[in-house]
Amino acid sequence: MITRFAPSPTGPLHLGHAYAAIRAHDMARAAGGRFLLRIEDIDRQRSKPAWEAQILDDLRWLGLSWDGPVMRQSERLNIYRQTLEKLWDRGFLYACTCSRRDIEAAASAPQEGVSYGPDGIIYPGTCRASGAPRPGQPLPDAVLRLNQERAATDCSFEEICEIHRGRHAITRAEMIREVGDVVLARREMGTSYHLAVVLDDAAQGITHVTRGADLFEATKIHVTLQKLLELPTPTYCHHMLIRDEAGKRLAKRDDARALATYRAEGASPADIRRLIGL
Numbered sequence: 001m002i003t004r005f006a007p008s009p010t011g012p013l014h015l016g017h018a019y020a021a022i023r024a025h026d027m028a029r030a031a032g033g034r035f036l037l038r039i040e041d042i043d044r045q046r047s048k049p050a051w052e053a054q055i056l057d058d059l060r061w062l063g064l065s066w067d068g069p070v071m072r073q074s075e076r077l078n079i080y081r082q083t084l085e086k087l088w089d090r091g092f093l094y095a096c097t098c099s100r101r102d103i104e105a106a107a108s109a110p111q112e113g114v115s116y117g118p119d120g121i122i123y124p125g126t127c128r129a130s131g132a133p134r135p136g137q138p139l140p141d142a143v144l145r146l147n148q149e150r151a152a153t154d155c156s157f158e159e160i161c162e163i164h165r166g167r168h169a170i171t172r173a174e175m176i177r178e179v180g181d182v183v184l185a186r187r188e189m190g191t192s193y194h195l196a197v198v199l200d201d202a203a204q205g206i207t208h209v210t211r212g213a214d215l216f217e218a219t220k221i222h223v224t225l226q227k228l229l230e231l232p233t234p235t236y237c238h239h240m241l242i243r244d245e246a247g248k249r250l251a252k253r254d255d256a257r258a259l260a261t262y263r264a265e266g267a268s269p270a271d272i273r274r275l276i277g278l
Contacts, residue, residue: 001033002207005059005066006197008040009052012258016212016242018062019276023239024210025064026278036204037066042073042189042196058259062269071204073196080191081139083199083229084184088139092151092228093184095131095142102126115178118217119194122180144185146225148176155227161237163213170220182221194221202231210237242276 003024007017028035037059041047059066087093098106106124108114115122128147152175158167184195201209216238226233262272 001028001031002036002205003028003033003210004036004038004201004204004206005064006038006040006200006211007055008043008046009048009055010043010046011051012260013055013058014242014257014259015272015276016257018058018259018272019242019278020210020212020239021059021064022062022273022276022278023237025066027208027210027237033207034067035064036068036071036206038071038073038200038204040073040193040196042077042191042193044074045188047074054260058263061259061263062272071200073191073200076196076200076203077190079199079203080185080196083195084144084191085139087146087184087228088133088144091133092147093144094128094133094147094181095140096123096127096145096181096183097131097142098123098126117179118221119179119182122178123182125181128181141187143183143187145181146184148179148181148224151228152176152224153227155223155233157219157223157233158235159216159238160208160235161210161213161239163240164216164238168219170223175220175224179220179224194218194225198222198225198229198231201234202226202229206234208237209234210239212241213238214241 005021005024007013025035039052039055041052084093103121103123103126104114106126107121123145127145131142131145132147152172154169154171156167156169159165182192182194184192186192219236219238223233225231259272
């Protein structure tokens, strides 16, 4: 078994991160497997070295150790681009010039109606024809969307966590109707979360993806990409989220529940485990 923890260095780790990291770590160790660490820093404007340093320090303080070197997405941009070029040449991508306001307006037209999927408003396909690649055209510096009508196929994945346990089928019709043409590359990043996470999990040989239940629906996108790119599909474990007293999921801006705050107040790693039910 190989699991991973993949935080973004855009703020401090909080109790929710601690739960995700400990759960992935303990699952791997209990099975005699490996626990890997990945820093998801493709958002170069918000990612800061100081936050990464604090993440590593907090994980060590929790008593977590990882196997092998840390993977950083910022060091893999060439891999993402090579994959995008292959998908572009095969006709699975198209360039999109729509602004967010354009998408909202088109999706809310009377004949359309606004629908939401795991990636937000389901894109109505405005640029699908005009942005399609032409013979010999190089990969453009633009927002690139996956043409779901060409890429989607029937597939499935296994979920082992308590909330969604079982085998989940994904149909081609479902991907077209309920997910739509998701963005695989943003101009300021050169990739997207969906593409990067799929390529990174495969590169690290992840066998069991553990992450929050809020990403369960996005797994449809990831499994579709895995099949399109002929990559293995891991087993998934979408666990519960740690929430505040009002039932709201924790965010990085919630400094009151940052691990650094608990540490400063004298909490121990054992105290953190008790707080999150582990």
